[in-house]
Amino acid sequence: MNNSETEKKSPQPSQRKKKWPLWITIAILIVILLLIGRRIEYGSRKQALPPSAVPVYATETRVGDMKVFLNGLGSVIPINSVVLKSQVGGELMSVHFKEGQFVNKGDLLAEIDSRPFDAMIKQAEGQLVKDKALQDNAKAQYESYKQMVVKNAVDKLDYISKEASYYQAMGQVEYDQGVLDNAQLQLTYSKITAPLSGIAGFLSINPGNIVSADGSQGIATINQLDPIYVLFSLPEDDLQQILEKYQDGKNQISVDAYNRNDSKRIISGTLTSIDNQISSSTGTIQFKATFANPDSKLYPNQFVNAHLLLNIEKNVLIIPTAALQHGPQGDFVYVVNKDQTVSAKVVEHGHTEGDSMSIKKGLSQGDLVVIDGIERLREGTKVEVMQPRHSDNPSQG
16 A cells, blocks of 8 residues: 555656746746847837938930931942953963052053964064055056056056956955954953052962953952942931932031941941932832042941931930930930939930930920939939039030
8 A cells, every 4th residue: 555655646757847947937038028129129210211322323414416317227339340351361471469459540460471462463464564565566557557548558447457456455454454453452451450449359360370351250359449339228218308408419418337336437428329219128218428438447348337417406405315214104214303312204305316315305404314323213212423424425516
Protein backbone atom coordinates (compact mmCIF):
# COMPACT_ATOMS: atom_id res chain seq x y z
CA MET A 1 0.00 0.00 0.00
CA ASN A 2 2.72 2.47 0.86
CA ASN A 3 4.58 1.83 -2.35
CA SER A 4 1.51 2.44 -4.54
CA GLU A 5 0.67 5.65 -2.74
CA THR A 6 4.17 6.84 -3.17
CA GLU A 7 3.96 6.22 -6.93
CA LYS A 8 0.72 8.23 -7.20
CA LYS A 9 2.12 11.20 -5.32
CA SER A 10 5.36 11.39 -7.37
CA PRO A 11 4.71 12.99 -10.88
CA GLN A 12 6.36 11.48 -13.94
CA PRO A 13 9.02 13.49 -15.79
CA SER A 14 6.71 13.90 -18.85
CA GLN A 15 4.01 15.43 -16.70
CA ARG A 16 6.23 18.19 -15.29
CA LYS A 17 5.77 21.77 -16.79
CA LYS A 18 8.53 24.34 -16.91
CA LYS A 19 7.45 27.73 -15.72
CA TRP A 20 9.22 30.97 -16.90
CA PRO A 21 10.19 33.31 -14.10
CA LEU A 22 7.85 36.28 -13.96
CA TRP A 23 10.57 38.85 -14.47
CA ILE A 24 11.60 37.36 -17.82
CA THR A 25 8.03 37.52 -19.09
CA ILE A 26 7.74 41.16 -18.05
CA ALA A 27 11.06 42.05 -19.76
CA ILE A 28 9.93 40.47 -23.04
CA LEU A 29 6.66 42.40 -22.99
CA ILE A 30 8.53 45.67 -22.37
CA VAL A 31 10.86 45.04 -25.35
CA ILE A 32 7.91 44.27 -27.64
CA LEU A 33 6.11 47.44 -26.58
CA LEU A 34 9.23 49.52 -27.17
CA LEU A 35 9.68 48.10 -30.67
CA ILE A 36 6.06 48.79 -31.55
CA GLY A 37 6.38 52.32 -30.26
CA ARG A 38 9.53 53.02 -32.28
CA ARG A 39 7.88 51.67 -35.42
CA ILE A 40 4.85 53.89 -34.96
CA GLU A 41 7.09 56.90 -34.29
CA TYR A 42 9.21 56.18 -37.42
CA GLY A 43 6.08 55.85 -39.55
CA SER A 44 4.75 59.13 -38.26
CA ARG A 45 8.03 60.89 -38.97
CA LYS A 46 8.18 59.38 -42.44
CA GLN A 47 4.70 60.62 -43.24
CA ALA A 48 5.58 64.03 -41.92
CA LEU A 49 8.70 64.36 -44.18
CA PRO A 50 8.11 66.10 -47.50
CA PRO A 51 8.74 63.99 -50.67
CA SER A 52 12.25 64.34 -52.15
CA ALA A 53 12.57 66.50 -55.27
CA VAL A 54 13.32 64.81 -58.59
CA PRO A 55 16.47 66.20 -60.25
CA VAL A 56 15.81 67.37 -63.82
CA TYR A 57 17.39 69.47 -66.52
CA ALA A 58 15.29 72.19 -68.08
CA THR A 59 15.58 75.00 -70.59
CA GLU A 60 13.56 78.08 -71.43
CA THR A 61 11.51 78.37 -74.57
CA ARG A 62 12.72 81.01 -76.97
CA VAL A 63 11.59 82.90 -80.05
CA GLY A 64 13.63 82.53 -83.22
CA ASP A 65 13.63 81.52 -86.88
CA MET A 66 12.92 77.92 -87.85
CA LYS A 67 14.05 76.45 -91.17
CA VAL A 68 11.46 74.18 -92.77
CA PHE A 69 13.07 71.20 -94.50
CA LEU A 70 11.67 68.40 -96.62
CA ASN A 71 13.78 65.29 -96.18
CA GLY A 72 14.31 62.39 -98.54
CA LEU A 73 16.73 59.52 -99.08
CA GLY A 74 19.06 59.99 -102.01
CA SER A 75 22.14 58.66 -103.76
CA VAL A 76 25.16 60.37 -105.27
CA ILE A 77 25.68 60.12 -109.03
CA PRO A 78 28.50 61.64 -111.11
CA ILE A 79 27.64 64.37 -113.59
CA ASN A 80 29.77 62.55 -116.17
CA SER A 81 30.93 58.96 -116.19
CA VAL A 82 32.91 57.44 -119.06
CA VAL A 83 34.12 53.89 -119.64
CA LEU A 84 37.48 53.89 -121.39
CA LYS A 85 37.24 51.64 -124.43
CA SER A 86 39.57 51.08 -127.32
CA GLN A 87 38.35 52.04 -130.78
CA VAL A 88 40.89 49.74 -132.39
CA GLY A 89 41.87 46.18 -131.72
CA GLY A 90 45.30 45.04 -130.64
CA GLU A 91 47.58 44.38 -127.71
CA LEU A 92 47.36 46.73 -124.73
CA MET A 93 50.97 47.85 -124.51
CA SER A 94 50.98 50.25 -121.55
CA VAL A 95 48.84 52.10 -119.01
CA HIS A 96 49.86 55.59 -117.91
CA PHE A 97 47.70 56.12 -114.83
CA LYS A 98 47.25 54.62 -111.38
CA GLU A 99 43.97 53.31 -110.06
CA GLY A 100 42.18 56.04 -108.10
CA GLN A 101 44.30 58.79 -109.66
CA PHE A 102 42.84 62.12 -110.73
CA VAL A 103 43.32 62.57 -114.48
CA ASN A 104 42.86 65.67 -116.60
CA LYS A 105 41.03 65.83 -119.88
CA GLY A 106 43.43 64.98 -122.70
CA ASP A 107 45.94 63.04 -120.57
CA LEU A 108 47.42 59.95 -122.25
CA LEU A 109 46.05 56.98 -120.32
CA ALA A 110 46.83 53.87 -122.38
CA GLU A 111 48.43 52.73 -125.62
CA ILE A 112 47.53 49.96 -128.04
CA ASP A 113 50.21 48.35 -130.23
CA SER A 114 50.63 50.90 -133.06
CA ARG A 115 52.88 48.89 -135.39
CA PRO A 116 50.05 47.54 -137.55
CA PHE A 117 48.75 51.06 -138.07
CA ASP A 118 52.20 52.41 -138.92
CA ALA A 119 52.41 49.74 -141.62
CA MET A 120 48.95 50.64 -142.90
CA ILE A 121 50.00 54.29 -143.17
CA LYS A 122 53.11 53.45 -145.20
CA GLN A 123 51.12 51.22 -147.47
CA ALA A 124 48.49 53.88 -148.00
CA GLU A 125 51.10 56.56 -148.61
CA GLY A 126 52.81 54.37 -151.25
CA GLN A 127 49.56 53.69 -153.05
CA LEU A 128 48.70 57.36 -152.98
CA VAL A 129 52.03 58.34 -154.57
CA LYS A 130 51.57 55.74 -157.28
CA ASP A 131 48.05 56.78 -158.13
CA LYS A 132 48.94 60.48 -158.09
CA ALA A 133 51.55 59.73 -160.77
CA LEU A 134 48.93 57.95 -162.84
CA GLN A 135 46.61 60.88 -162.31
CA ASP A 136 49.23 63.33 -163.58
CA ASN A 137 49.80 61.22 -166.67
CA ALA A 138 46.08 60.90 -167.31
CA LYS A 139 45.68 64.62 -166.92
CA ALA A 140 48.44 65.42 -169.42
CA GLN A 141 46.88 63.12 -172.01
CA TYR A 142 43.48 64.56 -171.36
CA GLU A 143 44.73 68.15 -171.82
CA SER A 144 46.52 67.20 -175.01
CA TYR A 145 43.52 65.44 -176.54
CA LYS A 146 41.33 68.34 -175.48
CA GLN A 147 43.31 70.73 -177.68
CA MET A 148 43.55 68.32 -180.59
CA VAL A 149 39.89 67.49 -180.67
CA VAL A 150 39.14 71.15 -181.27
CA LYS A 151 41.32 70.97 -184.40
CA ASN A 152 39.80 67.64 -185.40
CA ALA A 153 43.24 66.11 -185.07
CA VAL A 154 41.98 63.14 -183.03
CA ASP A 155 38.83 61.17 -182.96
CA LYS A 156 36.29 62.47 -180.46
CA LEU A 157 35.82 59.01 -178.97
CA ASP A 158 39.54 58.89 -178.15
CA TYR A 159 39.17 62.27 -176.41
CA ILE A 160 36.23 61.03 -174.36
CA SER A 161 38.24 57.94 -173.35
CA LYS A 162 41.16 60.11 -172.17
CA GLU A 163 38.78 62.32 -170.26
CA ALA A 164 37.25 59.30 -168.49
CA SER A 165 40.68 57.92 -167.64
CA TYR A 166 41.66 61.23 -166.10
CA TYR A 167 38.58 61.39 -163.90
CA GLN A 168 39.06 57.75 -162.86
CA ALA A 169 42.61 58.61 -161.79
CA MET A 170 41.31 61.56 -159.82
CA GLY A 171 38.81 59.29 -158.06
CA GLN A 172 41.51 56.75 -157.24
CA VAL A 173 43.68 59.45 -155.68
CA GLU A 174 40.76 60.61 -153.53
CA TYR A 175 40.17 57.02 -152.48
CA ASP A 176 43.83 56.55 -151.61
CA GLN A 177 43.76 59.74 -149.56
CA GLY A 178 40.78 58.40 -147.60
CA VAL A 179 42.62 55.14 -146.90
CA LEU A 180 45.60 57.11 -145.67
CA ASP A 181 43.44 59.34 -143.47
CA ASN A 182 41.75 56.28 -141.97
CA ALA A 183 45.10 54.62 -141.25
CA GLN A 184 46.30 57.79 -139.55
CA LEU A 185 43.06 57.92 -137.54
CA GLN A 186 43.55 54.30 -136.44
CA LEU A 187 47.02 55.26 -135.28
CA THR A 188 45.51 58.11 -133.27
CA TYR A 189 42.99 55.75 -131.70
CA SER A 190 45.83 53.52 -130.54
CA LYS A 191 46.62 56.24 -127.99
CA ILE A 192 43.73 56.45 -125.51
CA THR A 193 43.34 59.85 -123.82
CA ALA A 194 41.05 61.02 -121.00
CA PRO A 195 37.78 62.39 -122.44
CA LEU A 196 37.11 64.33 -119.22
CA SER A 197 38.71 65.27 -115.91
CA GLY A 198 37.91 62.96 -113.02
CA ILE A 199 38.94 59.99 -110.90
CA ALA A 200 40.10 56.86 -112.70
CA GLY A 201 38.73 53.62 -111.32
CA PHE A 202 40.17 50.11 -111.17
CA LEU A 203 41.67 48.52 -114.28
CA SER A 204 39.46 45.95 -115.97
CA ILE A 205 42.24 44.65 -118.22
CA ASN A 206 45.99 44.63 -117.76
CA PRO A 207 48.79 45.35 -120.25
CA GLY A 208 49.67 42.39 -122.43
CA ASN A 209 46.06 41.42 -123.09
CA ILE A 210 44.35 41.79 -126.44
CA VAL A 211 41.57 44.36 -126.58
CA SER A 212 38.91 44.42 -129.26
CA ALA A 213 37.41 47.32 -131.12
CA ASP A 214 33.80 46.20 -130.52
CA GLY A 215 33.66 47.91 -127.12
CA SER A 216 32.80 44.71 -125.28
CA GLN A 217 35.35 45.37 -122.53
CA GLY A 218 36.41 48.65 -121.00
CA ILE A 219 39.83 49.41 -119.64
CA ALA A 220 38.63 51.54 -116.69
CA THR A 221 35.93 54.05 -115.72
CA ILE A 222 36.44 57.77 -115.14
CA ASN A 223 33.94 59.61 -112.93
CA GLN A 224 33.70 63.38 -112.74
CA LEU A 225 33.31 64.22 -109.04
CA ASP A 226 33.27 68.01 -109.10
CA PRO A 227 30.56 69.14 -109.39
CA ILE A 228 28.41 66.13 -108.55
CA TYR A 229 24.71 65.24 -108.40
CA VAL A 230 22.49 63.91 -105.62
CA LEU A 231 19.32 62.20 -106.84
CA PHE A 232 16.61 62.01 -104.15
CA SER A 233 12.87 61.40 -103.84
CA LEU A 234 10.09 63.22 -101.99
CA PRO A 235 6.37 62.44 -101.64
CA GLU A 236 4.16 63.73 -104.43
CA ASP A 237 2.22 65.80 -101.87
CA ASP A 238 5.26 68.07 -101.53
CA LEU A 239 5.56 68.72 -105.26
CA GLN A 240 3.30 71.75 -105.64
CA GLN A 241 4.88 73.81 -102.88
CA ILE A 242 8.34 73.01 -104.25
CA LEU A 243 7.27 73.88 -107.81
CA GLU A 244 5.93 77.25 -106.68
CA LYS A 245 9.28 78.20 -105.26
CA TYR A 246 11.33 76.54 -108.03
CA GLN A 247 9.46 78.16 -110.88
CA ASP A 248 9.50 81.53 -109.16
CA GLY A 249 13.21 81.67 -109.93
CA LYS A 250 13.96 84.51 -107.52
CA ASN A 251 16.16 82.41 -105.26
CA GLN A 252 17.85 79.07 -105.64
CA ILE A 253 16.47 76.29 -103.44
CA SER A 254 19.12 75.07 -101.02
CA VAL A 255 19.66 71.35 -100.45
CA ASP A 256 21.85 69.92 -97.68
CA ALA A 257 23.36 66.43 -97.91
CA TYR A 258 23.57 64.56 -94.59
CA ASN A 259 25.33 61.28 -93.85
CA ARG A 260 23.62 57.89 -93.97
CA ASN A 261 22.26 58.01 -90.41
CA ASP A 262 21.18 61.64 -90.84
CA SER A 263 23.34 62.87 -87.95
CA LYS A 264 25.88 65.10 -89.69
CA ARG A 265 25.67 67.58 -92.56
CA ILE A 266 28.23 66.80 -95.26
CA ILE A 267 27.84 69.58 -97.80
CA SER A 268 25.34 72.10 -99.19
CA GLY A 269 24.16 72.51 -102.78
CA THR A 270 21.20 73.71 -104.83
CA LEU A 271 18.20 72.12 -106.51
CA THR A 272 18.97 71.67 -110.21
CA SER A 273 16.01 69.89 -111.78
CA ILE A 274 12.72 68.10 -111.11
CA ASP A 275 11.64 64.93 -112.90
CA ASN A 276 8.71 65.10 -115.31
CA GLN A 277 6.67 62.27 -113.79
CA ILE A 278 5.62 60.76 -110.47
CA SER A 279 6.40 57.13 -109.73
CA SER A 280 3.12 55.22 -109.70
CA SER A 281 4.61 52.46 -107.54
CA THR A 282 6.00 54.66 -104.75
CA GLY A 283 4.00 57.89 -105.04
CA THR A 284 7.20 59.90 -105.05
CA ILE A 285 8.95 62.19 -107.50
CA GLN A 286 12.68 62.52 -108.06
CA PHE A 287 14.73 65.67 -107.65
CA LYS A 288 18.32 66.40 -108.63
CA ALA A 289 20.62 68.71 -106.69
CA THR A 290 24.09 69.87 -107.70
CA PHE A 291 26.97 70.15 -105.23
CA ALA A 292 30.40 71.71 -105.59
CA ASN A 293 32.64 68.83 -104.51
CA PRO A 294 36.30 69.90 -104.66
CA ASP A 295 37.25 67.82 -101.60
CA SER A 296 35.38 64.69 -102.77
CA LYS A 297 33.10 64.70 -99.74
CA LEU A 298 30.50 62.99 -101.90
CA TYR A 299 31.27 59.82 -103.85
CA PRO A 300 29.27 58.05 -106.58
CA ASN A 301 26.62 55.61 -105.27
CA GLN A 302 26.95 57.00 -101.73
CA PHE A 303 23.66 57.02 -99.80
CA VAL A 304 22.78 60.38 -98.27
CA ASN A 305 19.82 62.12 -96.67
CA ALA A 306 18.79 65.19 -98.65
CA HIS A 307 17.27 68.13 -96.75
CA LEU A 308 15.52 70.55 -99.10
CA LEU A 309 15.03 74.00 -97.56
CA LEU A 310 11.42 74.91 -98.36
CA ASN A 311 10.89 77.94 -96.14
CA ILE A 312 12.05 79.87 -93.06
CA GLU A 313 9.44 80.54 -90.38
CA LYS A 314 10.14 83.86 -88.69
CA ASN A 315 9.73 84.59 -84.95
CA VAL A 316 8.31 81.23 -83.85
CA LEU A 317 8.45 79.66 -80.39
CA ILE A 318 11.18 77.00 -80.24
CA ILE A 319 11.87 74.16 -77.79
CA PRO A 320 14.23 71.16 -77.85
CA THR A 321 12.70 68.05 -79.36
CA ALA A 322 13.70 66.13 -76.21
CA ALA A 323 11.02 68.04 -74.26
CA LEU A 324 8.10 66.69 -76.31
CA GLN A 325 6.20 63.74 -74.87
CA HIS A 326 3.25 61.73 -76.19
CA GLY A 327 0.19 60.73 -74.17
CA PRO A 328 -3.50 59.80 -74.49
CA GLN A 329 -4.42 63.47 -74.62
CA GLY A 330 -1.89 64.21 -77.35
CA ASP A 331 1.57 65.78 -77.35
CA PHE A 332 2.64 67.53 -74.14
CA VAL A 333 5.65 68.92 -72.28
CA TYR A 334 6.43 69.26 -68.59
CA VAL A 335 6.71 72.89 -67.49
CA VAL A 336 8.44 73.83 -64.23
CA ASN A 337 6.25 76.12 -62.11
CA LYS A 338 7.45 78.80 -59.70
CA ASP A 339 6.87 76.47 -56.72
CA GLN A 340 9.26 73.94 -58.32
CA THR A 341 6.50 71.53 -59.28
CA VAL A 342 5.79 70.46 -62.85
CA SER A 343 2.64 70.68 -64.92
CA ALA A 344 1.94 68.75 -68.11
CA LYS A 345 0.86 71.15 -70.86
CA VAL A 346 -0.68 69.92 -74.06
CA VAL A 347 1.01 71.52 -77.09
CA GLU A 348 0.72 71.67 -80.85
CA HIS A 349 4.09 71.49 -82.51
CA GLY A 350 5.19 72.60 -85.95
CA HIS A 351 8.28 71.72 -87.96
CA THR A 352 11.47 70.13 -86.67
CA GLU A 353 15.02 71.16 -87.45
CA GLY A 354 17.78 69.05 -85.96
CA ASP A 355 17.26 68.96 -82.17
CA SER A 356 14.71 71.78 -82.12
CA MET A 357 11.05 72.17 -83.03
CA SER A 358 8.58 75.00 -83.29
CA ILE A 359 5.50 75.21 -81.05
CA LYS A 360 2.24 76.60 -82.39
CA LYS A 361 0.09 76.41 -79.25
CA GLY A 362 0.36 75.59 -75.55
CA LEU A 363 3.50 77.44 -74.41
CA SER A 364 4.76 80.98 -73.95
CA GLN A 365 8.16 82.52 -74.34
CA GLY A 366 10.30 81.96 -71.27
CA ASP A 367 8.48 78.83 -70.04
CA LEU A 368 10.91 76.42 -68.39
CA VAL A 369 10.45 73.01 -70.04
CA VAL A 370 11.99 69.77 -68.79
CA ILE A 371 14.34 68.09 -71.26
CA ASP A 372 15.96 65.39 -69.11
CA GLY A 373 14.72 63.30 -66.17
CA ILE A 374 11.20 63.20 -67.62
CA GLU A 375 10.63 59.47 -66.98
CA ARG A 376 10.14 60.04 -63.20
CA LEU A 377 7.70 62.93 -63.52
CA ARG A 378 3.97 63.11 -62.95
CA GLU A 379 1.60 66.02 -62.68
CA GLY A 380 2.60 68.05 -59.60
CA THR A 381 5.92 66.27 -59.02
CA LYS A 382 8.40 68.33 -57.01
CA VAL A 383 11.59 68.89 -59.00
CA GLU A 384 15.02 70.33 -58.56
CA VAL A 385 16.34 71.99 -61.70
CA MET A 386 19.96 70.95 -61.75
CA GLN A 387 21.23 73.23 -64.46
CA PRO A 388 18.85 75.58 -66.22
CA ARG A 389 20.26 76.16 -69.67
CA HIS A 390 19.33 77.65 -73.03
CA SER A 391 19.14 75.20 -75.91
CA ASP A 392 21.59 75.54 -78.75
CA ASN A 393 19.83 75.62 -82.10
CA PRO A 394 21.57 75.69 -85.43
CA SER A 395 18.86 77.91 -86.88
CA GLN A 396 19.35 80.61 -84.29
CA GLY A 397 20.76 83.78 -85.71
